[in-house]
Each structure stands twice: as C-alpha cells, then as structure tokens.
Amino acid sequence: MVLCAVRWQLLRSSSSYGAWARLLQRQSRGCVYSSVHGFNQEEIREKLQAFPGGSIDLLKQESGIAVLTINYPTRMNAFSGSMMVDLEERVSQLESWTDGKGLIVQGAAGTFCSGSDLNAVRAISNPPDGMKMCMFMQNALTRLLRLPLISVALVEGRALGGGAELTTACDFRLMTSGSVIQFVHKHMGLVPGWGGAARLVHIVGSQNALKLLGGALKVDPELGLQIGLADEVLEVAQAEEGAGTLLQQAENWLSHYTKGPAPVIQAVKKVVLSGRELPLSEALRTEKDVFGTLWGGPANLQALASKSKHR
Numbered sequence: 001m002v003l004c005a006v007r008w009q010l011l012r013s014s015s016s017y018g019a020w021a022r023l024l025q026r027q028s029r030g031c032v033y034s035s036v037h038g039f040n041q042e043e044i045r046e047k048l049q050a051f052p053g054g055s056i057d058l059l060k061q062e063s064g065i066a067v068l069t070i071n072y073p074t075r076m077n078a079f080s081g082s083m084m085v086d087l088e089e090r091v092s093q094l095e096s097w098t099d100g101k102g103l104i105v106q107g108a109a110g111t112f113c114s115g116s117d118l119n120a121v122r123a124i125s126n127p128p129d130g131m132k133m134c135m136f137m138q139n140a141l142t143r144l145l146r147l148p149l150i151s152v153a154l155v156e157g158r159a160l161g162g163g164a165e166l167t168t169a170c171d172f173r174l175m176t177s178g179s180v181i182q183f184v185h186k187h188m189g190l191v192p193g194w195g196g197a198a199r200l201v202h203i204v205g206s207q208n209a210l211k212l213l214g215g216a217l218k219v220d221p222e223l224g225l226q227i228g229l230a231d232e233v234l235e236v237a238q239a240e241e242g243a244g245t246l247l248q249q250a251e252n253w254l255s256h257y258t259k260g261p262a263p264v265i266q267a268v269k270k271v272v273l274s275g276r277e278l279p280l281s282e283a284l285r286t287e288k289d290v291f292g293t294l295w296g297g298p299a300n301l302q303a304l305a306s307k308s309k310h311r
C-alpha cells in the first residue's frame with residue numbers, strides 16, 4: 001500500500017501522466033489489492049524474504065528496451081520468495097523509467113521459469129499465507145502488464161505453472177523452437193493464482209483457456225501460434241547459424257514496435273491498455289486525454305515540419 005501510494009505521488013507529479021494517473025486511480029492505484037482488501041504488503045514481503053535464492057535482474061538499455069531476467073538456474077528459474085519481492089521492486093523501477101519503450105522478460109541459462117519454488121510453496125502451504133502470496137504476485141504482475149512499455153516474454157525451454165502465468169503478464173510471447181508453455185496447475189491440485197487464468201482468457205479466448213487449464217496441455221510453438229498464445233517463433237538453429245542470439249532476435253522483433261520517441265510509444269501502450277481494461281466510454285475519454293499529451297508536442301511538431309509522407 002505504501003509503495004502504491006508512493007507510485008501515485010510520482011505519477012501525480014508529471015502532468016503528461018494525468019490521464020494515465022486517473023486510469024490507475026480507478027484501478028486501485030495500479031494495484032489489485034490494498035489495505036482495503038485486508039492486504040498488508042509489508043507483512044507478506046517479510047514472509048517472502050524468508051525464502052531466499054536467485055534474483056530478478058534488470059538491465060535498462062539506451063535503446064529504450066530493458067531486459068528482465070529470471071535468474072535461478074539451479075532450480076530451473078523457479079520463483080523463490082525473495083525473487084517475488086525482487087520482481088515487485090524491478091517493476092517499480094520500470095514504472096519510473098521515463099525513457100523506456102520496451103521490455104523483454106527472459107529466463108537465465110536457456111529456460112524460462114518453472115513456476116513457484118516448490119520448497120517455498122511447501123513452507124507456506126497454509127491457505128492464509130498462500131492467499132497473501134497470490135495477492136502479492138497478482139499485484140506485481142498486474143503492474144508489470146500495465147507498464148507503459150511494450151513487453152514481450154522470450155520463452156526458451158520451459159514456462160511451467162507460475163512461469164506460464166508470467167508469460168501472460170506480457171503484451172506478446174515469442175516462443176523458441178523446442179520451448180513449451182504449460183499451465184501444470186491442475187497436476188498440482190491448483191488453478192492459476194497469479195492472474196494467469198484471467199489473462200489467458202483475454203489472450204486465447206475462454207474455449208482455448210479451458211482446454212489449456214483443464215488438460216494441462218503442453219503448448220509447443222506450433223500450437224502456440226495456432227491459438228494465438230505465441231506471436232512468433234524464433235529458431236534456435238538460426239541463432240546458432242549467426243542470426244544473432246535469441247535475445248538479439250527478440251530485440252529486433254520488438255524494435256519494430258518501439259521505434260520512435262518514448263512519449264509516443266508509451267502513449268500507444270496506454271491507449272491500447274485502456275481499450276483492453278476499461279468500459280468503452282472511459283477508454284474513449286482516456287484516449288482523448290492521452291492524445292492531448294502528444295498533440296502539438298515535440299514529435300508531432302517535428303513530423304508536421306518535415307511534411308512526412310507515408311508512402
């Protein structure tokens with residue numbers, strides 16, 4: 001709650017964020033859960049920190065594309081408790097990145113993420129703690145998806161359980177040959193709890209979501225493309241043949257959508273996000289407000305002065 005309030009103050013301090021700030025205010029200041037819902041962020045943070053291991057690493061690049069790496073290779077990049085806290089902190093850093101345009105979320109050492117760390121899960125398997133962890137991760141992943149950056153999950157190897165849920169908190173998913181996204185929750189006697197089911201329905205529709213969750217289906221790149229879970233497949237062989245590393249290929253792919261000044265790219269994300277999340281009349285008002293932040297602005301005036309043609 002404290003962090004959400006700080007974020008809100010930051011947003012308020014920038015007038016160009018006016019429309020966005022109003023959107024966030026309506027959505028409980030960007031977080032799904034706050035003290036109003038009996039959620040005590042500091043309490044669960046402390047609990048999660050008691051299960052250390054691995055890290056979430058953030059590299060902000062001059063290109064305006066940042067790389068977020070889930071880094072716990074000895075556990076196939078499972079999320080320890082401290083990594084959940086790390087994630088929330090990295091999202092805060094990205095929220096205040098004014099020059100940012102894009103984000104790639106990847107796993108370290110050739111695999112994406114094998115979900116929550118089962119050792120931590122066992123230790124907090126009582127329902128109240130499980131609910132708190134679930135609310136913490138829903139807040140963090142909702143804020144990740146709502147970043148004013150165009151985000152893509154680069155899926156190498158496996159994205160299992162919470163790892164599969166994490167892919168749905170990005171705008172796009174790039175699968176690599178041989179990779180698998182699998183909502184294994186049913187096999188664990190669970191359903192997704194990090195917001196992955198709700199987001200999955202938006203991405204692939206309720207029929208496909210029911211099949212993926214009900215059957216704990218392994219989604220390979222072919223099935224991913226077919227149902228719209230994957231936006232592109234990157235060939236590992238091509239990377240080995242000198243087409244650049246998979247990360248470079250992902251950056252190339254993303255740069256098609258992030259070319260241009262940061263305020264314009266961020267505005268693109270904002271209008272799409274409001275269209276996705278808000279009722280039409282509110283989305284229209286937000287679109288008008290975001291449009292107002294660009295009209296007559298530097299990028300707009302420069303384009304007018306250069307008499308650009310769109311042949």
Ligand SMILES: CCCC(=O)SCCNC(=O)CCNC(=O)[C@H](O)C(C)(C)COP(=O)(O)OP(=O)(O)OC[C@H]1O[C@@H](n2cnc3c(N)ncnc32)[C@H](O)[C@@H]1OP(=O)(O)O
Pocket residue numbers: 074075076078079114115116117118119158160161162163184185188190191192193194
């Ligand atoms: C709301 C969130 C719900 C969730 O996310 S529940 C968690 C869902 N994920 C899982 O159940 C993944 C369980 N793990 C597996 O299926 C396999 O380990 C996996 C990922 C397919 C990899 O298989 P292999 O390539 O054969 O490698 P391996 O099994 O020897 O694993 C290497 C080391 O990594 C560990 N590991 C993998 N996933 C983990 C996890 N989620 N939590 C904790 N440790 C995990 C695994 O125990 C092994 O460690 P060690 O070498 O035996 O010490």
